[in-house]
Amino acid sequence: MSQALRVGVAGLGTVGAALISQVAHRREALTARCGRGIEVVAVSARSRGKDRGFDLKKMKWFDDPVALARDASIDVFVELMGGSGGVAKAAVEAALAAGKSVVTANKALLAKHGVKLAALAEKNNVALNYEAAVGAAIPIVKTLREGLAGNEIARIYGILNGTCNYILTRMEQEGLSFADCLKDAQRLGYAEADPTFDIEGHDTAQKLSILASLAFGTKVDESAIYVEGISSIAPADLAAADELGYRVKLLGVAVKTPQGIEQRVHPTMVRKDSAIAQVMGVTNAVTVDASGINPITLIGPGAGGAATASAVLSDIADVARGLRVMPFGRPTAKLASVRKAPMQRHEGGYYIRLQARDKPGTAATIAKRLAQQEISLESIVQRHRKGAPESEVKGGSVPVILITYATSEDAVRKALAAVGRDKVISGRPQVIRIEKN
Template structure:
């Protein structure tokens, strides 16, 4: 057996503590799998005195994570500090410069600086691994980077944020509002005090940007992701989805399209029968459409200390075994430039929920504006409003009522133009709700 593989863990939060514990607990199995004893020899954290339930005796303590990254007693630096800039970035950069192997769970860092870091790591001849950065405990980075090299991928999509899926699941099952479910999610620790990053889709966008690069061999382009969160989803949308045979999920979708790769994050109607529609609560799922395998779906835990540590330790084991692959599946210099496709050119089905004045001719007016732009309607659903009948012999109250349209494939641009015309016609009592449909 060769020398120990010495791990320095920077960041001792839930995940960091789980990693330290897991490496000790699985020492024998890890040594058998990698041919080396793996040992944590250094840690770094802001608070030295917090009780983490870990035996840190014999492990060097660094107040400065970049000093840990440069330590001669460390072969592999595990960055679990978080954040796209600041100490996390400085630690990873210092580790690469010092010729250490690096493992990180930091999706923000990867999404914003992955290309530059990959290039630096390759120039220095060290590995930069990041299985935990997307979809938590699901080994999807490995599947995309190593499992499908014979395939041309046409689409990757998934539920990449457990907080959002938990909220949507409860809204659907219990008919609650977004606000009520968010509050519960916060109480249960599934959502942060400031939930913006999760519920407005930015976390999903970071993860998606990483998956896109691996799936399509393109440079990471987090700024190119069109992002829309779930705070605008109404209980009525979930009721309508149910009635029409769909569920609503916050999906990240990367898809080959004319002229480039679409990257988008938004609430999405998925057919109830699809594998992804079955995924409930904080669970994550990723589906990969590729020419040889057809459809591949991976379902598992998207967060949590143990599940994330599982991904981190898998990376550590690969590096202990001496495996050195190009960070993003191919050398950074060989990545194709990201080619954005404007959302206006996105083509797909749409769920459009209008709030119209309950007057004669409104549905006809709406349908006409759609038809003018060659948008075909798969279904129209007008909801009866209970109080209406008593006020007018024709059952029309003039009051705002929902009118739901499901379109066949149309471009986002034509949908938006039709809705503007409908608004200009004075038919709408409220701004329209638009939710994209993703089919299998």
């Protein structure tokens, strides 16, 4: 039996505390699996005195995580501090440069500096594992990096943010407004006091940038992602989606197109009978479309101390077993730059909800503008004032809901701009892309 793997952990929040508890509880099984023990021998955190429910005395304490990262007493450095730069980056770099493998749950760091850090890991022949950074306990990083090595991936998409899915689920199931659901999510701890990062799609974008790199062998490039959040979604959209056989989910989507790789985060209509549409509440899910076979979907807890820690621990176990794969599945030198498919060239079906002025000729005007852009309609629902629910009739306007056949983003934008100039609608049109699945 080899010597135990000595682990240093920087960051002792909920994930760090759960990790230390799991390492203790799973000692025997981990030793059997890895052929050696796993021991947390050193830690670093903001406050030494805080009661975390376990005894820090057996572990070496570091005020400075960077000092911990390069300390000779550890074999692997676990970064659980968070943040896209600063001390997290400095500590990870220090560990890699000192020839220590790194395990991190830090999506922001990887989205911003993933390629550079991967190159540093490669140069030093050490591992950089980050299963917990995307989808927490869902083993999607390993699945893309190793499990689907035999597959050519055409598209990957997922529900990567539990806060948004929780809000959309409650809006759909209870007919509540976005604002009310957000408040509830904040009260229950599912959303931050400043929820912008989650609800405007940036958290999803960071995770998507990592998945896209793993799926397509490209450099992580968050800036190549088109991002829209869910704050404009209204109960009327969810009700209309339901009637039409869809659900609305905030998806991160990366897809190969003839124009390059399209990466986008936006509210999306998905068919109710798809696996991803069934995913409710804070649960996450990722679907992988590989060439020539039916889709593969992974569903599971995408956040939480125990779920995140279990993924971190599996990454540590890989290090203990001596399994090492290039951080993005291939040498960084072979990662291609993203050829970004422009969003204007995006093609697909669209859901469009307009508040149309209730006067003769409105429908004809809208239809004409769509026809001018060669947009064909799969369905159009216009409720007349009498038939429309009271709530939908606003100062002489009625809702019109259009579903288009596949068309381009550019055509939709141009058509709606023209409709706007025609002054036949009030307010901003609501546009939700439909994802085939």
